[in-house]
Amino acid sequence: MERINFKVLERFGKGIEKGFRPILEFKLNRTEIELLMLLEHKPGMAFKDYGKTMRIEKSSFTYLVDLLETKELVNKIDDEDDRRRKYIEITQKGRDTIVKLKELHHEFMQERLKIFSEAELKELREAVETIERLAKKLPERPRPDRDR
Numbered sequence: 001m002e003r004i005n006f007k008v009l010e011r012f013g014k015g016i017e018k019g020f021r022p023i024l025e026f027k028l029n030r031t032e033i034e035l036l037m038l039l040e041h042k043p044g045m046a047f048k049d050y051g052k053t054m055r056i057e058k059s060s061f062t063y064l065v066d067l068l069e070t071k072e073l074v075n076k077i078d079d080e081d082d083r084r085r086k087y088i089e090i091t092q093k094g095r096d097t098i099v100k101l102k103e104l105h106h107e108f109m110q111e112r113l114k115i116f117s118e119a120e121l122k123e124l125r126e127a128v129e130t131i132e133r134l135a136k137k138l139p140e141r142p143r144p145d146r147d148r
Contacts, residue, residue, distance in 0.1 A: 009131070016112055022104045024097065026071050031056075031064060033101060036073060039090050040098050047076070047086035073097055 022028065028036075031054075038050060045053075051061030065088060068074040073094035079085035090098070113121065 016109070019112075020105060020108050022101055024100065028071075028097075028101075032068055032073075035064060035068065036090070036094060036098055036101070039074065039088060039094075043090075044087070047088055050088060068094070 022033075034054065035050065038053060042050075042053075047065070048058065048061075051058060054061070056064065065074060065076060069076060071093075072091055074088050074090055077087040077089055079087065116124065
C-alpha cells in the first residue's frame with residue numbers, strides 16, 4: 001500500500017488553529033477546552049474513561065479536572081453504588097463557557113479562512129467530509145497484529 005502522509009493533515013489543522021486564544025474571564029488551555037468539549041459531546045462516561053479517551057495519565061487527568069472544578073466549570077460526582085467510581089458533570093458556568101468558546105472559535109475561523117477563495121473553501125469542505133466519512137470506517141482501537 002502506498003504511504004499516506006498524515007502529518008500534512010496535522011500541520012494544516014494546526015496552521016489554521018494557530019493563534020486561537022479565547023478571551024474569557026479566566027484562562028483556559030487547549031487541554032481544558034478539549035475536555036469541556038468532550039464532556040459536552042459524550043456526557044455520562046466514567047471519570048477514568050474521559051482520561052483514557054484523551055490519552056492522559058490518571059494523575060494528570062485528575063489535575064486537569066481539578067483545574068476545571070476550581071474554575072467552577074465542572075463538578076466531580078461520586079457514584080452512589082461504588083465509591084471508587086467518579087463522574088464529571090458540566091456546571092451551568094461550564095455550559096455557558098462552551099457556548100462562548102464556540103462563538104469565539106467560529107469568529108476566529110471565519111477570519112482565518114478569509115484567505116481562501118470560494119473554490120478553495122469548497123475543496124476544503126469536500127476534503128474534510130471525505131476524511132470524516134473514511135474515519136467512521138476505522139475501528140475504535142486497532143487490533144494488534146499477532147503475526148509479527
